[in-house]
Amino acid sequence: MFSKWFxxxxxxxKTYDPAMQPAVxxxxxSCVAALGWEYQPSGRHADIVNxxxxxxxxxxxxxxxxxxxxxxxxxxxxxxxxxxxxxIKRLYVLPEYQGRGYGGLLFGHALDxxxxxxxxxxxxxxRRDRAASLYLLxxxxxxxxxxxxxxxxxxxxxxxxxxxxxxxxxxx
Numbered sequence: 001m002f003s004k005w006f007x008x009x010x011x012x013x014k015t016y017d018p019a020m021q022p023a024v025x026x027x028x029x030s031c032v033a034a035l036g037w038e039y040q041p042s043g044r045h046a047d048i049v050n051x052x053x054x055x056x057x058x059x060x061x062x063x064x065x066x067x068x069x070x071x072x073x074x075x076x077x078x079x080x081x082x083x084x085x086x087x088i089k090r091l092y093v094l095p096e097y098q099g100r101g102y103g104g105l106l107f108g109h110a111l112d113x114x115x116x117x118x119x120x121x122x123x124x125x126x127r128r129d130r131a132a133s134l135y136l137l138x139x140x141x142x143x144x145x146x147x148x149x150x151x152x153x154x155x156x157x158x159x160x161x162x163x164x165x166x167x168x169x170x171x172x
Contacts, residue, residue, distance in 0.1 A: 125154035
């Protein structure tokens with residue numbers, strides 16, 4: 001399995017374990033509430049209450065901790081094994097920790113995983129109002145593509161050809 005942890009000062013990225021579920025839900029609820037969204041565990045957020053089934057069987061889900069406090073998360077999952085396509089999902093950092101590079105740390109960790117698993121392409125969807133997500137997608141040279149999934153909440157769709165370039169951020 002891909003690296004279970006990574007230390008960044010007092011931060012640790014850990015692979016999801018079911019014992020983390022209450023902390024994941026608390027963190028996720030706080031993140032979506034800060035965006036003005038309602039947490040819908042039996043609707044569009046059903047994957048958060050079924051991380052083992054949605055992400056861990058054909059991908060991975062990571063949690064970022066400051067000491068013992070879960071402050072962020074990200075997931076990667078297989079979209080099409082035969083074509084070698086993966087997707088990055090659920091990149092969230094608690095509002096009080098944003099602007100410190102933790103989203104980029106999580107995003108880079110997920111990209112490293114996808115590349116290490118041998119995927120050829122990675123995709124991501126987002127919304128026009130998610131400036132930090134759009135920044136990261138641009139930083140890693142994702143290109144905008146046509147809609148590839150049925151996520152009614154997403155507005156923009158992106159893809160990165162992993163075979164064509166190394167997974168490194170663009171630096172001006």
